[in-house]
Amino acid sequence: MPAEDKERPAFRALVDRVLTGEGRASEEQRARAFSNDGLAPPPDALINKVATTPAEVTDADFAAAKASGFSEDQLFELVICAAVGQSARLYEAGLAALAEATGSGEAG
Amino acid sequence: MRLEILNSGYRPGTKLLFALIRLFSGQPLPDAAKLVFYRPDFYGTRAKKFTHEAMRGPSAWSVGDRELMAAYVSKVNGSAFCIGAHTATASLAYQDGAKVQAVLANLQSAPIGEPLRATLRMLGKLTAEGEVSGDDIREVLSAGVSPQQIEDALAVCVAFNTTDRLADAFGFEVLSPEGFEAGAKYLLKRGYR
Numbered sequence: 001m002p003a004e005d006k007e008r009p010a011f012r013a014l015v016d017r018v019l020t021g022e023g024r025a026s027e028e029q030r031a032r033a034f035s036n037d038g039l040a041p042p043p044d045a046l047i048n049k050v051a052t053t054p055a056e057v058t059d060a061d062f063a064a065a066k067a068s069g070f071s072e073d074q075l076f077e078l079v080i081c082a083a084v085g086q087s088a089r090l091y092e093a094g095l096a097a098l099a100e101a102t103g104s105g106e107a108g
Numbered sequence: 109m110r111l112e113i114l115n116s117g118y119r120p121g122t123k124l125l126f127a128l129i130r131l132f133s134g135q136p137l138p139d140a141a142k143l144v145f146y147r148p149d150f151y152g153t154r155a156k157k158f159t160h161e162a163m164r165g166p167s168a169w170s171v172g173d174r175e176l177m178a179a180y181v182s183k184v185n186g187s188a189f190c191i192g193a194h195t196a197t198a199s200l201a202y203q204d205g206a207k208v209q210a211v212l213a214n215l216q217s218a219p220i221g222e223p224l225r226a227t228l229r230m231l232g233k234l235t236a237e238g239e240v241s242g243d244d245i246r247e248v249l250s251a252g253v254s255p256q257q258i259e260d261a262l263a264v265c266v267a268f269n270t271t272d273r274l275a276d277a278f279g280f281e282v283l284s285p286e287g288f289e290a291g292a293k294y295l296l297k298r299g300y301r
Contacts, residue, residue: 006165006206007263010158017154026120046277055186062110072113072250079152083273087266093239100242102255 015088018081025074025081030096033078034085042068043078050082109139110279114146137288140193140271155270160300162263169260171205171296172201173224176208177264180228182233183212187272189280194268196292200283226251229263295299 019030032039036051046061065075098104109115117128120144127138144152165172175198182190195212199205210218215228226248232239248258275281285293 006161007158007260010154010161011263011266014151014154014158017149021150023150028233052278057277057279059110059279063172070127072111072117076111076113076146077150079277080274082205083270083277085274086171090234090238090269091262091266094234094265096242097242097245098255098258098262099142101245101249103257107129 008095011088011091015084018077023077024034024071025077029074030077030081033081034088036082039078039104043070044073044094046075047078050079054083054085109142110277111221112141112199114139114143115279116143118145121174129193130144130277133290133294135283135287138193138283138287139188139278140189140275141291142276143274143280149298153154153223159267159271162267162301164299166257167260168254168257169264172198174179174264175201176224177212177228177231178268179182179208180211180215181231181265181268182272185269185272185276187275190268190272190280192288193295196288197295200292200296219233223248223253227253227261228249230258231261233260233270234265241300 001044020027020033025033029039033043033047036048039047042061042064046057049057049061060076060093066072070078074083125145129137135190144156146152164171166170167174169177175194179198182194185198191212193298195205195208198208202208207219207224211220215225215232218225220279230240230244230248233244245258247286
């Protein structure tokens with residue numbers, strides 16, 4: 001594989017930004033949305049759908065999250081973290097399988 | 109879109125830009141394009157860079173192949189906006205809409221080469237099941253796909269698993285055929301930057 005891979009560093013920059021850069025949601029909440037693990041209800045239902053069955057997200061999922069005190073900017077961030085988080089797991093799984101198949105020992 | 113900030117929460121200069129685009133293109137700006145203008149430092153700037161690299165950076169896959177991968181991954185996710193956008197873009201890139209429709213209708217019988225078919229099958233499995241095995245990858249390699257091509261295809265898959273999720277969660281409005289056609293022309297001319 002070429003030393004000058006630009007895709008993985010570009011994705012890593014996105015991951016680092018959404019998890020640890022300035023945000024309206026706390027870093028802890030963003031990390032939980034990213035990993036789809038441990039976020040309290042009701043945004044947990046919205047975040048789980050974003051990660052697993054995004055086509056099933058409804059207006060009511062956002063309404064419930066807003067009613068519990070989350071601002072639109074916080075939900076903007078948490079939904080993005082959930083989408084990027086699921087994608088990061090897919091990337092890791094694909095690159096690990098590629099490393100196994102090629103015997104390169106390089107898993108992302 | 110489901111968040112009001114994504115409909116009207118833009119800076120005055122950005123709103124003016126949206127109005128000018130609408131005036132000159134005759135089409136409203138697609139929600140996918142609007143999203144990356146909202147607080148671009150949080151998501152849009154880096155997402156555009158990654159997506160452009162995956163879709164337009166150096167690769168042994170053609171632009172049409174990568175747009176087809178985007179459409180196929182979106183089909184597996186059931187993401188209506190992204191299926192429409194990337195079906196239109198792949199069709200325009202290949203100058204062959206029938207081929208793209210055939211892939212989305214039935215991958216096994218579609219008139220494409222085995223390397224692309226094997227790659228799409230693997231991306232579909234990864235998207236649907238969240239994992240692929242070393243054997244799945246070895247099947248793609250034995251179809252004649254290089255490790256670098258697999259890595260490039262994985263980046264496309266990752267970019268569109270992100271975009272599909274945001275399209276469906278935020279509720280991107282599905283465009284008319286003319287709207288998707290205009291978007292396809294833009295994406296082939298300018299890419300994702």
